[in-house]
Amino acid sequence: xxxxxxxxxxxxxxxxxxxxxxxxxxxxxxxxxxxxxxxxxxxxxxxxxxxxxxxxxxxxxxxxxxxxxxxxxxxxxxxxxxxxxxxxxxxxxxxxxxxxxxxxxxxxxxxxxxxxxxxxxxxxxxxxxxxxxxxxxxxxxxxxxxxxxxxxxxxxxxxxxxxxxxxxxxxxxxxxxxxxxxxxxxxxxxxxxxxxxxxxxxxxxxxxxxxxxxxxxxxxxxxxxxxxxxxxxxxxxxxxxxxxxxxxxxxxxxxxxxxxxxxxxxxxxxxxxxxxxxxxxxxxxxxxxxxxxxxxxxxxxxxxxxxxxxx
Amino acid sequence: xxxxxxxxxxxxxxxxxxxxxxxxxxxxxxxxxxxxxxxxxxxxxxxxxxxxxxxxxxxxxxxxxxxxxxxxxxxxxxxxxxxxxxxxxxxxxxxxxxxxxxxxxxxxxxxxxxxxxxxxxxxxxxxxxxxxxxxxxxxxxxxxxxxxxxxxxxxxxxxxxxxxxxxxxxxxxxxxxxxxxxxxxxxxxxxxxxxxxxxxxxxxxxxxxxxxxxxxxxxxxxxxxxxxxxxxxxxxxxxxxxxxxxxxxxxxxxxxxxxxxxxxxxxxxxxxxxxxxxxxxxxxxxxxxxxxxxxxx
Numbered sequence: 078x079x080x081x082x083x084x085x086x087x088x089x090x091x092x093x094x095x096x097x098x099x100x101x102x103x104x105x106x107x108x109x110x111x112x113x114x115x116x117x118x119x120x121x122x123x124x125x126x127x128x129x130x131x132x133x134x135x136x137x138x139x140x141x142x143x144x145x146x147x148x149x150x151x152x153x154x155x156x157x158x159x160x161x162x163x164x165x166x167x168x169x170x171x172x173x174x175x176x177x178x179x180x181x182x183x184x185x186x187x188x189x190x191x192x193x194x195x196x197x198x199x200x201x202x203x204x205x206x207x208x209x210x211x212x213x214x215x216x217x218x219x220x221x222x223x224x225x226x227x228x229x230x231x232x233x234x235x236x237x238x239x240x241x242x243x244x245x246x247x248x249x250x251x252x253x254x255x256x257x258x259x260x261x262x263x264x265x266x267x268x269x270x271x272x273x274x275x276x277x278x279x280x281x282x283x284x285x286x287x288x289x290x291x292x293x294x295x296x297x298x299x300x301x302x303x304x305x306x307x308x309x310x311x312x313x314x315x316x317x318x319x320x321x322x323x324x325x326x327x328x329x330x331x332x333x334x335x336x337x338x339x340x341x342x343x344x345x346x347x348x349x350x351x352x353x354x355x356x357x358x359x360x361x362x363x364x365x366x367x368x369x370x371x372x373x374x375x376x377x378x379x380x381x382x383x384x385x386x387x388x
Numbered sequence: 389x390x391x392x393x394x395x396x397x398x399x400x401x402x403x404x405x406x407x408x409x410x411x412x413x414x415x416x417x418x419x420x421x422x423x424x425x426x427x428x429x430x431x432x433x434x435x436x437x438x439x440x441x442x443x444x445x446x447x448x449x450x451x452x453x454x455x456x457x458x459x460x461x462x463x464x465x466x467x468x469x470x471x472x473x474x475x476x477x478x479x480x481x482x483x484x485x486x487x488x489x490x491x492x493x494x495x496x497x498x499x500x501x502x503x504x505x506x507x508x509x510x511x512x513x514x515x516x517x518x519x520x521x522x523x524x525x526x527x528x529x530x531x532x533x534x535x536x537x538x539x540x541x542x543x544x545x546x547x548x549x550x551x552x553x554x555x556x557x558x559x560x561x562x563x564x565x566x567x568x569x570x571x572x573x574x575x576x577x578x579x580x581x582x583x584x585x586x587x588x589x590x591x592x593x594x595x596x597x598x599x600x601x602x603x604x605x606x607x608x609x610x611x612x613x614x615x616x617x618x619x620x621x622x623x624x625x626x627x628x629x630x631x632x633x634x635x636x637x638x639x640x641x642x643x644x645x646x647x648x649x650x651x652x653x654x655x656x657x658x659x660x661x662x663x664x665x666x667x668x669x670x671x672x673x674x675x676x677x678x679x680x681x682x683x684x685x
Contacts, residue, residue: 323525
């Protein structure tokens with residue numbers, strides 16, 4: 078027993094002194110990490126470089142040979158009014174959904190940390206929008222917002238608030254609202270889960286100490302809960318933003334960008350141009366406009382996480 | 389004596405006030421819970437009713453959409469399983485998911501161990517860098533990846549997804565696994581090394597079994613990520629027999645303008661419920677994993 082401890086000590090010293098074991102650790106650290114890094118570089122970094130290269134070319138699905146086209150493809154893409162429509166739609170969808178996702182996510186997170194009967198069932202139902210593949214849940218919404226058989230319309234008709242049909246996806250304003258609603262619906266559970274993780278991490282004794290000192294609910298909310306959860310709420314907001322900003326599934330399945338491109342976003346427009354239209358170069362240009370905002374979001378998330386660590 | 393009576397009455401009043409407040413708070417919690425559950429589940433609940441409706445019942449705008457105005461029928465659900473390639477979609481999703489999860493663990497576990505335990509100065513930044521790859525969206529890469537897929541001869545093959553999906557699952561999984569591995573006490577592997585295992589042996593024989601629950605959670609998470617992916621699957625694959633659930637259902641069960649609504653909704657519910665059930669079992673572990681990954685160990 079004593080010998081074991083001695084051996085263990087010896088190894089510890091050995092490692093600290095940079096002996097053979099330490100050398101092996103340095104090697105192992107790289108050898109174990111490298112496969113993942115290589116995979117990611119090969120299938121994320123290289124395609125990303127390729128996407129930039131494509132946007133300065135005239136590559137199409139029919140003629141995949143690479144010819145330098147300079148800024149011509151950019152000019153062609155930017156001259157298209159649909160591009161500008163997609164750009165502004167993307168921003169509108171992202172900002173509005175993000176605000177709603179955070180507020181509703183906070184409410185839902187508070188609910189999920191509370192204790193009540195039947196919680197497992199509520200938790201199961203509440204997580205459905207997030208865990209279901211987006212394409213499928215959007216199909217469910219497509220049916221819920223159907224132009225003739227929408228149950229929402231039926232209820233409104235029964236209440237005497239509506240004559241005929243609403244055509245949720247047929248009018249530009251309503252179609253945009255529908256797309257936003259589906260985004261908010263599917264991402265609120267995710268933001269709730271992120272915020273919940275933050276709520277659970279708040280030390281209970283802090284809240285109790287404040288309560289003992291006579292701080293009321295609002296005071297505790299404003300001076301303890303909100304400042305302590307702000308970083309995690311920021312993370313939830315940014316995740317919501319990134320997932321809305323880059324998503325094309327909801328728009329593609331729900332409206333295909335219609336009516337008359339009123340709900341077109343950058344991602345879906347890039348897909349329609351690049352894959353369905355076969356104009357790879359132009360699709361690459363459109364998709365590339367997603368990148369600057371993503372970068373900004375990544376930096377912001379990093380800052381929020383840093384702040385969380387210093388708390 | 390009198391003072392005591394007053395204080396008792398006061399206490400009674402206070403107690404009633406708190407009791408009232410308590411009842412109000414509880415009612416609020418239950419109402420919010422009901423409302424949240426209803427809003428989140430409504431499309432699926434309605435889908436479930438729709439799936440068993442007869443055509444004559446469904447396609448009559450006067451009929452209540454929430455009730456069976458005519459007897460329920462399982463025809464459309466049977467149609468889904470027997471006459472459509474839905475079973476093929478499920479099968480494709482399953483085997484792609486399992487292979488991708490296998491690749492993810494094979495590459496991600498060693499990487500996570502390297503980041504969690506073999507303290508290099510770059511471990512922290514590298515972990516965050518890998519996690520940020522998760523934020524690089526498919527909508528930015530699908531065009532160039534589709535050219536790469538064509539170049540390696542995998543277009544229209546489900547194998548293209550096996551190749552590409554690990555780029556989505558590895559970053560998140562490494563993050564989660566790093567957290568779970570950090571949670572294993574260091575003494576465990578030191579003891580194993582004292583007992584004669586190499587560093588690698590200690591990792592495989594002593595650390596992995598202890599991290600097993602976390603690994604299962606990562607398997608579930610990675611699998612659902614692959615099952616939900618839409619853009620790559622839509623861009624790379626067009627033959628219906630090679631599609632998975634997420635692209636197959638919306639493209640193949642809608643032919644032109646003809647929607648097989650009952651079968652569509654049956655498919656949605658049939659996919660949504662099992663995934664959500666499994667996910668629920670592991671939710672607490674995901675939360676633990678995500679926060680642990682951020683903690684310096």
